[in-house]
Amino acid sequence: MSYDKILFAVVIVLALTLNADFVYGDPEIIAYHNKYVLFFALVISLMATVLKFGERSLLGSTMLATSLVADVQLIGAALTWAYLSVDGDTVSAADSVTIVSLAVGALVANVVSVILLVIETASLRR
Amino acid sequence: MSDYQSRVRPGALLLFRRLRVPMLVLIAVYAVAIFGFTLVPGVDDEGNPWRMSFFHAFYFVSFLGTTIGLGEIPYAFSDYQRMWALVAIYSTVVAWLYGIGALLSVIQDPLFKKLVSEASFAREVARIREPFVVLCGYGDAGTLIARELAENNIGVVVIDSDSARIDAIETDGLPVDVPALHGHAGLPKSLLTAGVQSPYCMATLALTGDDATNLAITQNAKLLNPNGTTVCVAHNHEHQAAMARVGAAHIVNPYDAFAERLRMTVLTPSMHVIYEALTTQAVTPKELQLDVPTGRWLVVGYGRFGKTVRRHLLESGNQVHVICNDRVDELGDDQTVGEALDAEVMRRAGVENAVGLVCATSTDSHVLGVTGLAREINPGIYTVVRQNSRLNTPLFRELEPNIATLSGYMVAGEVLRVIRAPQLSYFLRLSRHETEEWAANLLAEMRERIGGHVAESWSLTIDQISAPALVKRMRKGQVFDLGLLMTAPDNKELRLRAVALLLQSGDHKQLWPGDDTTIKEGDCILFCGRDIAQRRMNLTLRDGSVLDYLRGVQRVV
Numbered sequence: 001m002s003y004d005k006i007l008f009a010v011v012i013v014l015a016l017t018l019n020a021d022f023v024y025g026d027p028e029i030i031a032y033h034n035k036y037v038l039f040f041a042l043v044i045s046l047m048a049t050v051l052k053f054g055e056r057s058l059l060g061s062t063m064l065a066t067s068l069v070a071d072v073q074l075i076g077a078a079l080t081w082a083y084l085s086v087d088g089d090t091v092s093a094a095d096s097v098t099i100v101s102l103a104v105g106a107l108v109a110n111v112v113s114v115i116l117l118v119i120e121t122a123s124l125r126r
Numbered sequence: 127m128s129d130y131q132s133r134v135r136p137g138a139l140l141l142f143r144r145l146r147v148p149m150l151v152l153i154a155v156y157a158v159a160i161f162g163f164t165l166v167p168g169v170d171d172e173g174n175p176w177r178m179s180f181f182h183a184f185y186f187v188s189f190l191g192t193t194i195g196l197g198e199i200p201y202a203f204s205d206y207q208r209m210w211a212l213v214a215i216y217s218t219v220v221a222w223l224y225g226i227g228a229l230l231s232v233i234q235d236p237l238f239k240k241l242v243s244e245a246s247f248a249r250e251v252a253r254i255r256e257p258f259v260v261l262c263g264y265g266d267a268g269t270l271i272a273r274e275l276a277e278n279n280i281g282v283v284v285i286d287s288d289s290a291r292i293d294a295i296e297t298d299g300l301p302v303d304v305p306a307l308h309g310h311a312g313l314p315k316s317l318l319t320a321g322v323q324s325p326y327c328m329a330t331l332a333l334t335g336d337d338a339t340n341l342a343i344t345q346n347a348k349l350l351n352p353n354g355t356t357v358c359v360a361h362n363h364e365h366q367a368a369m370a371r372v373g374a375a376h377i378v379n380p381y382d383a384f385a386e387r388l389r390m391t392v393l394t395p396s397m398h399v400i401y402e403a404l405t406t407q408a409v410t411p412k413e414l415q416l417d418v419p420t421g422r423w424l425v426v427g428y429g430r431f432g433k434t435v436r437r438h439l440l441e442s443g444n445q446v447h448v449i450c451n452d453r454v455d456e457l458g459d460d461q462t463v464g465e466a467l468d469a470e471v472m473r474r475a476g477v478e479n480a481v482g483l484v485c486a487t488s489t490d491s492h493v494l495g496v497t498g499l500a501r502e503i504n505p506g507i508y509t510v511v512r513q514n515s516r517l518n519t520p521l522f523r524e525l526e527p528n529i530a531t532l533s534g535y536m537v538a539g540e541v542l543r544v545i546r547a548p549q550l551s552y553f554l555r556l557s558r559h560e561t562e563e564w565a566a567n568l569l570a571e572m573r574e575r576i577g578g579h580v581a582e583s584w585s586l587t588i589d590q591i592s593a594p595a596l597v598k599r600m601r602k603g604q605v606f607d608l609g610l611l612m613t614a615p616d617n618k619e620l621r622l623r624a625v626a627l628l629l630q631s632g633d634h635k636q637l638w639p640g641d642d643t644t645i646k647e648g649d650c651i652l653f654c655g656r657d658i659a660q661r662r663m664n665l666t667l668r669d670g671s672v673l674d675y676l677r678g679v680q681r682v683v
Contacts, residue, residue: 050146050149
């Protein structure tokens with residue numbers, strides 16, 4: 001057991017769970033989706049990306065790729081939200097679906113990332 | 127998988143890995159600062175309670191960390207917001223300093239530098255689209271060979287384990303860019319990076335000072351590229367068999383090479399002149415005379431060099447007396463034990479009645495001292511010295527020995543000959559067994575034909591590429607002899623200023639073939655002569671009408 005491995009797994013799983021937290025709820029109603037949760041989902045996703053930097057193996061590179069995809073999707077969701085609510089505009093139902101669906105894309109990438117983590121762990125023979 | 131890994135840039139991997147923690151710190155500090163600003167209460171311009179959105183918080187923190195001071199926007203801050211701004215300013219500035227510091231330290235890291243230079247070396251080698259030679263070991267010999275090859279437009283790639291030598295390449299001012307790798311040439315990875323498997327790699331030269339390393343280089347290069355030529359330097363005879371077994375095309379032993387040259391000068395002085403004329407640039411067959419005396423020789427030092435020289439001196443009919451520090455049983459009475467720098471020891475060894483002295487010890491100051499002493503006692507003595515380091519050349523120039531040899535120069539000369547003209551190597555090897563009379567006749571012929579001009583040597587293969595007209599007529603059944611090639615293409619009465627030295631027909635090799643020798647397709651002929659003769663001979667080889675003209679003449683005569 002090493003703290004590095006625990007931290008690594010925690011960050012990756014946390015990126016998935018926070019993402020799921022944000023997505024849960026009626027996509028048409030923006031009030032069901034917390035902006036703080038999106039913020040932390042993005043921050044944790046960026047940290048997960050940095051942790052995967054410099055991995056030599058093919059699996060490690062694929063994990064990095066999934067993280068980058070999640071980052072792009074979450075940044076897209078955050079930017080869309082910021083743009084649509086500029087000057088205090090209220091977010092319409094259609095805009096709300098756009099924001100949430102971008103985050104759902106990130107969720108898919110994060111699921112793949114966790115699956116790869118499980119595969120890597122399982123393939124390690126001790 | 128391994129193929130995938132080989133394409134990953136190790137330098138980039140290292141950079142990312144070392145920067146992980148600074149980047150995590152930066153993200154965390156920014157996240158906390160932005161999050162804080164969205165929570166801290168403020169008031170807008172109308173006095174209503176107000177909190178920053180993520181958008182405003184991100185905007186403010188972004189310029190806060192890097193510039194400090196675009197002002198408090200969009201509304202003047204409350205005191206709570208200012209407190210948090212203080213925390214954010216100090217933490218982001220520190221995080222940036224830490225991150226930039228870490229980046230700079232990685233860039234300056236010797237390991238990172240090494241990885242980057244290796245990567246750029248590999249890129250340079252991969253970009254080579256001309257024939258090149260992989261040179262392992264950039265010592266005295268390597269330096270000379272690299273310079274010669276570069277001046278002849280042959281690419282050179284260098285591997286050396288000494289970083290000072292790698293640095294020397296940049297300051298040596300070679301006429302072309304020479305990619306250089308700092309690493310152990312015995313490792314297969316180094317050879318692969320240096321491009322031994324490239325289709326443009328002509329040869330691998332193992333020139334390090336260590337025989338075991340040279341053996342490893344030869345073996346690895348041969349396994350990695352079975353079609354490539356390998357030239358290997360050996361300092362000990364024991365290693366030569368193994369080197370030949372693993373596929374070294376040519377093995378160069380500097381001591382043997384020198385001793386054989388010495389023997390040649392004693393036994394067949396004409397051959398020596400031919401040798402010098404053919405191998406040294408800008409020496410004509412007319413110049414250069416060495417009169418090595420025969421009689422009683424003194425050899426100082428009985429190492430590898432001393433042993434080899436003694437053997438060859440004995441074989442060429444001299445008596446040899448050895449001065450060495452420890453008694454050697456096999457020498458019997460032909461030795462004086464003692465320090466050669468001692469005049470008493472010198473006299474006991476009989477320096478007064480010796481015709482020549484060979485000084486073959488491994489320190490240059492000792493060599494200089496012993497030679498000086500011997501000359502003091504016997505001013506007429508013929509001196510042959512072994513120079514150990516190129517740096518001492520000015521001292522040896524002052525000493526003016528009759529023959530000075532530096533093993534680096536010997537190696538360079540032999541290796542260059544092998545690369546440039548393998549046939550010349552064969553010729554020189556075969557002609558060593560000929561008599562002085564034969565050599566004198568050949569020299570006379572060369573002097574008559576070439577005269578006071580610089581002798582060039584070149585090889586001609588009778589094939590479609592170099593002799594299309596000749597081959598076309600040979601296939602029709604016409605028979606040609608060597609004399610036809612030696613005739614001037616524009617005047618049947620004149621001969622080209624060249625001499626044919628060696629005719630290789632399959633496995634058969636004929637030294638100094640006569641004009642009536644029949645030539646066949648596939649034959650390989652070594653000529654020496656003026657460079658203009660080579661150009662004129664090309665006319666005969668490529669132009670059918672010239673051939674017909676020359677044959678017509680032959681039929682009449």
